[in-house]
Amino acid sequence: DSGVTQTPKHLITATGQRVTLRCSPRSGDLSVYWYQQSLDQGLQFLIQYYNGEERAKGNILERFSAQQFPDLHSELNLSSLELGDSALYFCASSAGGGNTGELFFGEGSRLTVL
Amino acid sequence: DQQVKQNSPSLSVQEGRISILNCDYTNSMFDYFLWYKKYPAEGPTFLISISSIKDKNEDGRFTVFLNKSAKHLSLHIVPSQPGDSAVYFCAASPGAQKLVFGQGTRLTINP
Numbered sequence: 001d002s003g004v005t006q007t008p009k010h011l012i013t014a015t016g017q018r019v020t021l022r023c024s025p026r027s028g029d030l031s032v033y034w035y036q037q038s039l040d041q042g043l044q045f046l047i048q049y050y051n052g053e054e055r056a057k058g059n060i061l062e063r064f065s066a067q068q069f070p071d072l073h074s075e076l077n078l079s080s081l082e083l084g085d086s087a088l089y090f091c092a093s094s095a096g097g098g099n100t101g102e103l104f105f106g107e108g109s110r111l112t113v114l
Numbered sequence: 115d116q117q118v119k120q121n122s123p124s125l126s127v128q129e130g131r132i133s134i135l136n137c138d139y140t141n142s143m144f145d146y147f148l149w150y151k152k153y154p155a156e157g158p159t160f161l162i163s164i165s166s167i168k169d170k171n172e173d174g175r176f177t178v179f180l181n182k183s184a185k186h187l188s189l190h191i192v193p194s195q196p197g198d199s200a201v202y203f204c205a206a207s208p209g210a211q212k213l214v215f216g217q218g219t220r221l222t223i224n225p
Contacts, residue, residue: 002157033212042118042203042217043158056212090157102148103213105157 003027006091006106014114018079021109025072025093031055032074033103034066037088049074081113117141118206120216128224133191135219137204140185144206148213149178149189152201161202162189194223 003026013019025032034046045058049068060066063081068074078085088110092103119138127133135149145166150158164171164178164187171178177190191198204216 002159004157035215042120043215045212045214048212058212092157102160102163105150105159107155107157 002104002106004091004093004104004106006089006109008109009107010110010112012112012114013081015081015083017081017113018077019081019111021076021078021089021091021111023074023076023091023093023106025074025091026104029093029095029104030072031094031096032068032072033092033094034060034074034076035090035092035105037090037108038084038086043090046076078111081111083113086111086113116217117144118204118214118216120202120204120219122219123217124220124222126222126224127194129196130193133189133194133198133221133223135189135191135202135204135221137187137189137216138185139187139206141206141208141214142185143208144214146207147178147180147187148205148207149176150203150205150215152203152218158203191221196223196225199223 005024007022030051033048035043037043046060047066048056063079066076088108090108092105148163149161151161152158162176180187201218201220203218205213207213
């Protein structure tokens with residue numbers, strides 16, 4: 001158990017819809033990262049938040065947005081969903097804002113867009 | 115642009131032998147490298163890391179080698195055990211912010 005909690009574990013929805021994925025980081029961790037893993041792909045970095053502020057941005061689509069709340073949990077919002085958005089979405093956390101240490105990953109949220 | 119590449123999607127090794135997983139990178143700004151291991155239905159877990167100031171780091175059965183001139187790193191597992199069967203991701207960082215991951219190599223240890 002990494003200490004990172006992601007909900008929901010599985011989600012099935014239709015094209016054009018909007019979903020929200022939730023992540024609770026390990027106790028005390030200030031950084032939250034979101035990664036996307038599509039079929040046969042590596043983990044693609046989407047975005048990082050540190051203590052409520054956006055710290056780094058990766059290949060995140062404009063239809064996607066995220067935020068980190070004062071209690072440090074984070075939400076990833078995916079809108080106008082397309083078939084290609086079907087993927088595993090991982091949240092990870094770390095203690096600091098830099099990324100020279102290990103990340104602790106949740107079990108992922110599997111999104112299926114039909 | 116795939117900055118971190120794991121060119122072998124899969125690898126099969128006999129139990130007790132050495133497993134060697136390879137990773138290449140293109141960004142010379144990367145100065146910290148990590149390996150993660152992932153079992154089905156679980157998130158990746160950290161395995162071992164190496165800083166660019168070193169060329170080798172060892173932790174029990176796991177050793178990571180870094181060849182900066184070739185922009186290549188490898189993970190050696192000796193001896194390989196059935197529990198090592200998993201997907202292994204190589205990752206690299208430019209010292210801050212995001213980790214860039216490779217596509218992963220599925221390692222199967224055969225009894």
